[in-house]
Amino acid sequence: MSRGAKQVMSVVAVLMLCMTMAAGIAAAKGTKPVVNTTMSLYNTATVLGHELKAGDYNVQATDTMVTISQNNKVVVEAPITWKNETGKSQFTTFVTDGNKVTELHFSGKTQYAVLAS
Numbered sequence: 001m002s003r004g005a006k007q008v009m010s011v012v013a014v015l016m017l018c019m020t021m022a023a024g025i026a027a028a029k030g031t032k033p034v035v036n037t038t039m040s041l042y043n044t045a046t047v048l049g050h051e052l053k054a055g056d057y058n059v060q061a062t063d064t065m066v067t068i069s070q071n072n073k074v075v076v077e078a079p080i081t082w083k084n085e086t087g088k089s090q091f092t093t094f095v096t097d098g099n100k101v102t103e104l105h106f107s108g109k110t111q112y113a114v115l116a117s
Contacts, residue, residue: 034082035061035106035113041094047101047115050076059104061113066104080104080113 039059045052047068058069066080088108095103095112104113 033060033062035059035109037092037106039092039094039104043096043099045094045096045099045101047076048078052076052101061104061106066113066115079116081116082111083114085110085112 037059038056040056041052041054043054052068052070052075055070057075060067060069061080063082064079065077067077068075085105088110089105089112090107091105092107093105094101095105102115104115106112
């Protein structure tokens with residue numbers, strides 16, 4: 001094989017490696033936690049029909065999803081959208097409408113998560 005052919009193959013191999021890495025990064029977008037915190041729920045509430053009893057929950061929110069766990073067990077996963085706050089939130093809290101969780105606010109963050117209906 002000529003020297004020129006070896007160089008072309010090397011360039012192609014590097015390009016394929018870069019494309020594979022870029023595809024992996026694109027696939028991972030939305031899976032890296034934006035927020036990972038503990039939140040307390042003081043009254044029973046629901047998320048997408050799943051009942052959450054009063055207690056402490058681990059909340060992980062990504063670009064598009066929230067996972068709510070208790071005692072290392074996933075209770076519910078739900079799609080979310082992010083909305084802008086007028087300033088930084090003072091508290092980390094579940095926001096409810098009646099007994100339904102509608103929003104998640106995170107202390108020190110300028111955005112909050114709105115749960116899908």
